[in-house]
Amino acid sequence: MEPTRTEAIVLAAMDYRESDRIVTLFTLQYGKLRGVAKGAKRSARRFGPALEPFARIDVELVVREGLSSLRGADIVTLYPGIRRDLRAIGLAGYAVELVDRYLPDGAPTPRLFRLLSSYLERLDQGEPLPSDRRFFEANFLNILGYRISLDHCASCGVELPATAERRAGASGMILCASCGRYGASVGPEAAALLGRCLATGRFGAVLFSPQSLREAGTLLDGAIAAHLTRPLNSLVFLKQIEPD
C-alpha cells in the first residue's frame, strides 16, 4: 500500500519492544487509528519529539486494519505554552483522553478535530479558563450525538421555557422541577449559557459566572461519565493538582 499524509493529534503513546512506539492518533482524514512507529525511540530524524501526547503533527503513514505503520512525522506544534503550565497539561491530557475513550476507530470527524485543535490552541495561548473546559465538553458531546436537551424534560417531555427552573438528573439529563426534585438545580443562566456554547464555535465567546459554572459542571460531568465504563485517568490527576 502507498503511504499517505494527514494531519493528526497524538492522543496517546506507549513504548513497544526495544525501540518502537505504539501511538493512538486522531487524524483529520481517517479519524482515530493506532499505529506503530518502528525505531521511534532510536531515530530522532524520523520522529523526533513528534509522538508526544497532544502534539499536532503532519504524519506519513500506511493505513491498515488494526495497526497502521508510521513512516515519519513533522511537528506542526508541540504547544509549548501548554507544556509550561501544569494545569494546562492536565486539561490538554483530559481533552485527548476524552476523545480517545469516546471515539471509535476509523470514523473521520473533522468537526471534532477542529474543536480539539481549537481547545489546545486556546490552552497554549494563556491562562486555562474553567469556562473553556465546559465549552469544549458541551460541543464535544454535541458533535458525537450526545447533545444535552435543554428545552424539554428528559423524563416527562414537558417544554421548559427559558426562565424555568431545571434539575440535573442522572447521566446529565435535564429534568423539570417536578421529575427531578432530588437533583441539583440548573438555573436559567447556566441553561442559557450552555445553549450559547452550542450556538457559537468560538472559544472565549461564553463566560460562565461561578454559580452557572458549578451548575453546568454538574450536568456535563454527569453526561460525560454516563458513557464511560471507568473514570478518566486525567480527571484523577486534575483533582490531585487542583483540589476543589
Added chain:
Amino acid sequence: MLQSSNSFARLLAELQKLPGVGEKTALRLAFHLLKYPENTAALAESLGEVLSRVKFCSICFGITEEDPCRLCSSDRDETSLCVVEEPQDLLAVERTRAFRGRYHVLQGALSPLNGVTPDRLRIAELMRRLEGGAVREVVIATNFSVEGETTALYLARQIKPLGIRVTRLAHGIPLGSDLEYVDAATVQRALEGRSEL
C-alpha cells in the same frame, strides 16, 4: 520435545516478561542459555545475588547494596539536590562529574494519561528531606517528555514556597549536531533559552 518440557516453557514465559523480548527472541535466548551452561549458571547466581543484596537507598531511593548508599553517606554538598526519574538517570548525571551534590530518585514521572499521580512517586519523601533545611537548591533533571515536564512543574510548585531555589537542566541543540537537522521544537526551545556570550 523441549517445548513440552515444563521447565523450558517456564523459562520462555519468564524471558518474555523482559522489556523488548518477544516469543522469537525468548526462544533464541533460551537456546543460547542451554548451549552455554557455565555462563547460564553464572547468570543464575548473579540474579540471585542481585535479588538478595541490591535494594533501594532509604534516603535517595537510588539502587545500592548498603543502606544508606555511598552517595548519601559521603561528604558531598548537602545544599544542592538533583531530582531524577529513575536510578539510571542518576548514573547519567553522575557520569558527567559536573554535579557534586546529592540525589533523589522519584522512581517514575507524573503522567496524567496513564494515571501516575503524585502519591505514586517518592515526592512525599523528597518534601520531608527538604524540610530538614539544609538544601538551598533543587536541580530538576527529569526527562524532557510531557511526563518529565509535568513532574518538573509540579515539583517547582511544591518546593518554591519553601524558599528553596528550583532550577531545571538546560535543553537545546545537542553537541556536535548540525542546526539544519534539528527539529523545529528543539530549535525553538534553544532560542528561548539562549545565553549571553
